[in-house]
Amino acid sequence: MPVTPEQVNAIMAASGLGLSHFLPAFPGRNMTKAEAEDLVDLREHVAECFLLNRGQRPIIPDDGAPLRRDAEAQARKLMAGLPNLRTLLRGRLPYHETVLADGELDALVSSFTGALNGRRRALIWLLSDPAVRHYAESYVKNIAHRMLRSSAIMDSIDKVLFFVARDWSTSTVYERARGLDAARRYEAWIRNVAQKGVVTNSLSHSASPFLAQTRRPESRVAVWASRS
Numbered sequence: 384m385p386v387t388p389e390q391v392n393a394i395m396a397a398s399g400l401g402l403s404h405f406l407p408a409f410p411g412r413n414m415t416k417a418e419a420e421d422l423v424d425l426r427e428h429v430a431e432c433f434l435l436n437r438g439q440r441p442i443i444p445d446d447g448a449p450l451r452r453d454a455e456a457q458a459r460k461l462m463a464g465l466p467n468l469r470t471l472l473r474g475r476l477p478y479h480e481t482v483l484a485d486g487e488l489d490a491l492v493s494s495f496t497g498a499l500n501g502r503r504r505a506l507i508w509l510l511s512d513p514a515v516r517h518y519a520e521s522y523v524k525n526i527a528h529r530m531l532r533s534s535a536i537m538d539s540i541d542k543v544l545f546f547v548a549r550d551w552s553t554s555t556v557y558e559r560a561r562g563l564d565a566a567r568r569y570e571a572w573i574r575n576v577a578q579k580g581v582v583t584n585s586l587s588h589s590a591s592p593f594l595a596q597t598r599r600p601e602s603r604v605a606v607w608a609s610r611s
Contacts, residue, residue, distance in 0.1 A: 384535060385531060385532050385533070385534060385535060386531055386534045386535065386536070386537065386539075386540060387531065388531060388545075388549070391531070391537070391540065391545060392549075394537065395542075400542075401546065402542075402543065402546035402547070402550070402558065404542075405542040405543050405546070406543050406546075406558065406561055407421075409495065409496070409555075409557045410422070411492065412488055412489075412492055414488075416472055419468075419472055419491065420469075420472055422491060422495070423465055423468050423469060423472070423491070425560050425561070425564060426461055426465065426494065426506055426560075427461075427462065427465055428560075428563075428564040428567065429458075429461070429506060429509065429510070429560050429563055429564065430458040430459070430461040430462045430505075430506075430509075431458070431567070432458075432519070432522075432563055432564075432567055433451075433454045433455055433457070433458035433509060434455055434458050434459070434462075439567065439570065439571065439574075441454070441455065442518050442519060442522040443515075443518045450514055450515065450518075453515075454509060454515055454518075457502060457505040457508055457509055458505070458509065460505045461505040461506055461509075468487070468491065471487060494506045494507070495507075495555075495556050495557045495560065496555075496556070496557070499511045499512065506556065506560065507556050510556050510559045510560060510563070511556060516559075519559065519563055520551045522563070522566060523544070523547060523548045523551065523559075523562050523563055523566045524548045524551070526544065526548075526566035526569055526570055527544050527545055527548035527549075527566065528548075529569075529573070530544060530545075530569055531545075533573075541565045541568075541569055543561050543562060543565045544562055544565035544566055544569060546562075547559060547561065547562025547563075547565070548562060548566075
């Protein structure tokens with residue numbers, strides 16, 4: 384039997400687990416090189432969701448034009464700044480803090496935490512503008528729904544995807560970016576499983592990419608999963 388949203392909510396509530404348990408906290412200005420590189424990668428992954436990329440179509444369908452063209456332009460704008468950031472980070476020590484100059488660091492942080500100000504901040508516009516975020520929200524919730532229908536155990540569920548889909552309206556831009564990235568990765572995994580010819584009513588016993596998500600050992604999540 385598929386896992387239901389009500390079951391997941393009940394287990395998480397009883398275990399005291401929430402999104403913050405599974406999602407890395409936003410690092411802020413005192414980030415390490417690894418954290419900065421992770422944010423740069425996340426920006427790229429979000430941008431790719433609005434572009435034709437590796438066989439995955441943009442999350443805004445063809446009938447969404449001209450909004451789709453506007454989103455593609457903002458996504459390309461987001462992608463254009465990534466090579467420079469990666470070049471700046473390449474020479475930094477792995478765990479050295481303050482890995483970017485003040486202006487560059489502020490720009491990276493504010494790309495996730497700043498206010499929606501027209502289209503000046505591409506990432507925030509893509510995930511906060513009412514018209515555009517509608518497509519991102521619909522996509523994340525649709526993939527989360529498909530995930531639950533295909534899952535018979537808790538270990539098959541991407542917890543970040545579940546929580547962001549459930550709480551999209553109150554999620555931060557950073558959390559939405561993580562949820563969108565999780566949805567895209569789940570969709571790619573499903574496609575890969577299908578291409579390999581795995582035929583099953585539930586994908587819970589396939590090589591799910593979410594088995595390694597952090598859980599507290601004593602949580603009831605593990606107990607519930609073991610009984611499924």
